[in-house]
Amino acid sequence: MIQVTDFDLRLLRIFKTVTDCGGFSAAESALNMNLSTISTHMADLEGRIAIRLCERGRRGFQLTDGGRSLYQLAEKLLDSVEDFRAGIGALQQRISGELSIGVVDNTTSDSHSRVAAAILAVKQRGADLHIKLRIMSPREIEDAVQERKLHVGIGPFRNRLPGLDYERLYTEELCLYCGQGHPLFESAPLQVQLDDLRGLDYVSRGYMRESRELGVATDFRIAATVYHMEAVVILVLSGKFLGYLPQHYAAQWVDQGRIRPLRPDLLNHRAEFSFVTRKDRELTIATQVLIDALRVGRSASTAGA
Structure with missing residues (x-):
């Protein structure tokens, strides 16, 4: 039986990022690693579990059956680790871990957008919190929230998907x-x-x-x-x-x-801009602080209208 170490978790995160990006080359900037280092880490992971995870060739990057199964397991494990870290932070009344946010492009010039101020509010509560901020289309944001790749998304959402909560902002x-x-x-x-x-x-x-x-x-x-x-x-x-x-x-x-x-x-x-979260995912402290700060901005813009 494999003992899951910090090194294994790191390899699984690299594997998940490579898969999410659709290949080794595409993951270079996301991981801030060169191609040879990524290849080495992927080979290390395959050696650790004795499973061929992916194929690279003329058809591009493709997961094997074992790779697809491991991806699903890794996703659950990494989510659990993140939830555990957030839970420990809640017990200690501090914000830690990671906060993943998705936003549509070119909103910073809108005086109603409070994303930067909301992130400031979170970082003032938790200096060690790691922020992941992604610029995506509205549908990409919804899909990522649904797949637990984002804690919260912000954008103009036309068709409300089951399983997600939407709350109007501005x-x-x-x-x-x-x-x-x-x-x-x-x-x-x-x-x-x-x-x-x-x-x-x-x-x-x-x-x-x-x-x-x-x-x-x-x-x-x-x-x-x-x-x-x-x-x-x-x-x-x-x-x-x-x-x-x-x-x-x-x-x-x-x-x-x-x-x-x-x-x-x-x-x-x-x-109409809203923020979206997953209904069955308990909000971390960081997510709740961010949402509260966004709501403050909504109240201010309504009062000024």
Whole structure:
């Protein structure tokens, strides 16, 4: 029977990260290790348990049947270790261990976003707490919370998944924009007819369906699909595409005269931001402190509205 040591736990964490990243090379930055070191550690783990875990070849990185089974066992074990550390911290009335947070991209310019302040509140309570902050799409966040890879996620979630708890935080305002050089740029923002928008190239976010929700100007030609806000603004800045952007994020390029909103009186909508947690996962002290700080920010923004 194998005795699980700290070294074994380290090897299992490396194995899990490699698997989550989809391969050795992809895991280099996540692990802050070079390829040869990762390969050595994976070989050490295979030697410890006498099981071939993965194949690397023309078809890319693939787990063996034994590798898939070990991944499931490792996930349960590492979750248990983390829960144990958090439980010890609770007994000692201190915050320790790890806090994993998922957030959608480009929210820092929104005055309603309190993520940085909430992280400060947690770190002031637990200086030894290790923070993992990942930038992900809304669906990726939900999946990661469901799979216990994140303690909490923050974003605009359209379809609420069973097994997850959602709590509203704030509202983000979005407008439709075009870039300098676009045929409608000189007429923007208000001297544009809705008929002028029909058939124009439009950037769709893979996790949103803005044009279906607005009820007007639905005849865009979807000419690009992206999953991050920065990709939207790059395409809009090209002068060839229309795309929805949060007003707080677009402001810097509007001020530079590089993009303009199109009919903000009609073509605008709101994204409701929430935080999401897993229903059957007990909140750690760190998670609870973070959530409490986010709620304080929500109350402040409501009072100021």
